[in-house]
Amino acid sequence: MTNAINRAKYIAMDKRAQILLKTLVEHYISDGQPIGSRTLLQHSGLDVSAATIRNVMSDLEQLGFIASPHTSAGRIPTQKGYRLFVDSLLTVQPLETQAIQQLKSGLSSPNPTELIASAADMLSQLTQFAGLVMIPKRKRVAFKHLEFLPLSETRILVIIVTSDGNVQNRILMAEKKYSQSELTQASNYFNANFSGQTFEEVQQKLHIELQQMQSDMNRLMAAALEASSKAVDSNKDGVVIAGERNLLQVDELSTNVSSLRKLFEIFERRTSLMQLLDNSQRAEGIQIFIGGESGYLPLDECSMITAPYEADGQVVGTLGVIGPTRMAYERVIPIVDVTAKLLSNALSNN
Template identity: 35%
Template sequence: MSNVPLNELTERARAIFQLVVEGYLADGQPVGSKMLATDGRVNLSPASIRSVLADLEGLGLLAAPHTSAGRMPTDTGLRLFVDGMMQVAEPSKEERTAIEQRLGEPGPIEQALEATSSLLSDISGAAGMVMVPQREVRLRQFSIVPLSAQQVLAVLVGLDGQVENRVVDLSTPADPSVLEQASNFINSRLSGKTLAEAAGELRREIASGHSALDNASSDLVQRGLAVWTKDPAQRPVLIVRGQANLLDDGAIQDLERVRSLLDDLESKQSVAELLEDAREAESTRIFIGSENRLFSLSGSSVIASPYRDSEGKVVGVLGVIGPTRLNYARVVPMVDFTARSLGKLIG
């Protein structure tokens, strides 16, 4: 929150401040007094406007990056604008439908998460980020379908309705009766358990000699479960898409900042830790530039929102990261709606 209360600004100071911020967010360039004087929305001379700009700079809300280059909002100024002046533009019906259709395309949950990250990148013109849900799937049904002599398709249906599949390579061809026995064993003995629990119980049964499976079926069950139980460790903590969007025309003027931001994104664990701060938020959170230690050098902003399952439990966080000149009024409600849509999909 800004240290400068909005009600301490005069009406004309607020008007000029808003024009400067909106102009900067539109094209990333400092806004000068001449531009404001010819805008038509401020009935003041360039000299009077310069005086107001100087006052706003003295309050720490604006800064002049170069002599006679106009003003741009500081991180403090952006915070004041976002918290007290910004008018959000809610997604249109067409935009909401497009988001839901894109996220709802058939496929495994990883595909939906990657689609979400790409979608957020497209919406914001920056980089999209999605934290993978940290939860284990519980089995409802497990089927093994032959693809070829030495390949089968393992199909998992979770208790939450989630459907995923994996191709399993076999060392020797499997008889159809072996596939049926393996599927029946999993469904009758391991249904309702997490994948790790199912794999552990199978190992214990085999070790004790009480398994009802023959050697071929036992090997197939273990192979089928293995491709799932390894997943949690292999999945990335964070999916990031659209880093190329950060290399826009404005980046040419500030290559060091962009290089620093791309380095931050390479360190996904650090970014994931920042997103964790948004897990307990009731709605979308905005981190602006130097407000967060991680982005103090790159001068970047993060808009993040938690997404919840059908029980209202937070299972992950999604958001966008980019320069502080993000179009907050458009991106904030889009991130919020995308989080709610992803939550419905996950169930």
């Protein structure tokens, strides 16, 4: 065991092994084909013999950094190999000026909701993978004003205004016809007794007070409170995803129906993505999850790159990209990083 650890340290520190692993990963990311010793000899820049190349490759394979697929004479990187590559060997490329301008143009809306959706779209467009943005958790918002307006005999429009200036409209289907005076009475009651309180506080107090009111008005108030709560917390999924279908074009995924099914189940449920993004929010800077090492993405063929974003100096969410493990990390990482910074600036300036 001790010998294996020492040998692993030697390989990790040995410059020649690092160069060969870096060359192998870069070529595999580029063309998707197993890499043989002859190719490595040609492109590594090392002045060594083919036998030396084969010996180092054998060491790397025994240590789990590379593997031989099927009967091929070439090798491909393993999850462990990708991890060493992105942690120690990767040379990140600066983002192209054209891509930066595209991001700035796409993240120019004054509406925070549109900014979140645009960021997911931009991530997807620039990487051709799936882009996702965690929706900021709304602060505890106070109720400011509510108004009931009759639309028909049983349809009532509820206009809800919150303390942060947000206005939401919801339609209630009433069990009976309410007169204008009854609706005005209900509006006045709400506004006089609950203005300035959070919806959680309103819900607790109203539950007790409604027991003392007429049964018909009771049902109307309860329906209004439910509609108000949904209006404030309308983003129940918590994450915006764009470009999932791009992953259908990835060879490693498109040929594995089982993997695709698992991946799209994750997109559909979103719970695992939310947990992963929430955990990433607590970390600083870029986070890279390769294969199943996150514990949330069960696919060895996928990697996820995330970065937190801010509003007014406070971290409010996380954004990222899901793609194949065989992705151009040196390009995707700056796309995620720059998008997070530009989204932070846009949200802070609104």
